[in-house]
Amino acid sequence: MKLVLLGPPGAGKGTHAKRLSDRYGIVHISTGDIFRANLKNGTPLGLKAKTYMDAGALVPDELTTDLVLDRLNQPDCENGYILDGFPRNLAQAEALTRALAAAGDQIDAALNLTVDDEVIVHRMSGRRVCSVCGASYHIVSAPTRVPGVCDRCGGPVILRADDAPETVLHRLEVYHEQTEPIVGYYRDLGKEIQIDAAQTVDRVFEDLVAALGE
Ligand code: ADP
Ligand code: AMP
16 A cells, blocks of 8 residues: 655654554654654755755755655565655645556555644644654643653653754744645545544544555
């Protein structure tokens, strides 16, 4: 199964991508996690991406698209994958469609997690992420079992620099301007599945599984 997860920052893409990856045995590919890992390791890519991420802007396509397309050619992607945070604009979506079509392939579905901006702001202010595996928590709705320690891997759980309120508002603007138009792109391809992401995590996950089937 080859899936794209759409939705504004804070919609729950990372949360559900991890669950879907476990459920269906498909690889979770998060461009945000890839950039953050590069930044942590001090690679040239990480240092370049940092400027854009700190500002809540999109990292340029030339640093992003080939990175993802190369990743999709790795052997572990043969059984399927779930893309979280990519594509993020029309050029990236078209590049993905073209690259897959060249191999006679296509994605199965674009799952569109919808939620209002007010809910997003609340979610992002309470978000905490594992700095090792990227798992996402919330201080109220999804706390770690042991404070500050990731349930999945034991890594330290931290506040993301780009979750500061002023950056969140800018990321939402960027989402509406650049990313939201690709919902229509996938709708026209007959791939969009809309999911109400304002429900509890468990209900959202039930709806995702119901839409995808066993
Ligand atoms: P994204 O990857 O789309 O940016 P995350 O999966 O990191 O979003 O979720 C953002 C924040 O909202 C996290 O703190 C997460 O625990 C919380 N969250 C995600 N889905 C829900 C939900 N359905 N209800 C309440 N909180 C949620
Ligand atoms: P995320 O973890 O998906 O919220 O992404 C965090 C940040 O990484 C974004 O605000 C962007 O700066 C950058 N980023 C992640 N994915 C992409 C992408 N597909 N294109 C451009 N920038 C991206």
